[in-house]
Amino acid sequence: MAPKMKTRGTTRTLKSSNDEETKTNVHSEDSPLEVGKAVRGKRKASGSGKTGKQESSKAEKSPERPQYCHWLMKSEPESRLENGIDVKFGIEDLKTLPNQTGCWDGVRNYQARNFMRDMKEGQHAFFYHSNCKEPGIAGIMKIVKESYVDHTQFDKKDVHYDASSKADNPKWSMVDVQFERMLKRFIPLSELKKIHLQHKAKGGSLNGMALFTRARLSVQPLTSGTWRSVTLSNMVVKLPPHHGLQSFL
Template sequence: MPYWLMKSEPDEFSIEDLDKLGTARWDGVRNYQARNFLRQMGEGDQFFFYHSSCATPGIAGIGCITSAAYPDPAALDPDSAYYDPKASESKNPWSAVEVGFVERFAFTLALPRLKAEPALAQMPLVQKGSRLSVMPVSESEWSAILAMR
């Protein structure tokens, strides 16, 4: 089973929000490499929910993919922050997936702690300059992070 890490700013959408909703659409990804990772996701894949651009950036819990990627409707909505005027019903370059809640961690695994873990040294998240909002996580990285919680 593939594993992923997906970032969201908690004031926009948090693990707490996903816990309350149960399921939600993950949309607004506007980077082609991150979009391509979304397109590789399959139903049942799990992801670490990462809170970014906040007081304590880090992994806050786990979610799962509940549907394969489909054209992102936010790209077509002029009222959405993720509107793309170049997108159309017939040619929408952006994708979204449906996600479900799995688990909220008792505490956020903060980025400095993740960076200090030798087993995560090759993980893109801890590499200088890595800003992708969606990225794959290896099985060994997944296991190392689970052991930290």
């Protein structure tokens, strides 16, 4: 078994944690408020631990269920204690891993898990920095391994341990992601919200973006139109407030 490599920051015990953010999205739907377990935490390098076994069951596909090709995945780039462990993992941490690849472990919300089970190799996701001073989209990563069993659910020393999950019927899944590139400029939540409100009033691809309709969900699907709009907004020079970005979307 390959040695485990902590990839969501250090696992050392920090002396204090008095500066936790209290912003709107301080809790995702993967939080203890939703499922009774801590869910965000360290990521591990791809292929480490018990990651070779494919999950026993996939989310059921329905003919009426939308099929997505693009995603938004949230993680915390700033230090925060969870059971004495620093759960920090930002896009820069992903870049430092071997082959810039790691497993997206610790998701403990069923809908977010099911979205990961829908992911296909080669698809792309925005790396979204959450629960920090300036939340927003920092870069793009690629799905390089489709969903398989999240081994952290069985590790009693891990912040993602779930005593109710059994080895013969595991509840939780993860995917492997690889850093692809940073955005040309960071797109803050405040800018995305302005565009969302404009599209909500006049119509547009960000009208139903899950970042605002299901704000606390840590893994979210994106329509192709939303992906193109956000990518395009990243390619243009930031204009003065009276110009706005809506004409580019």
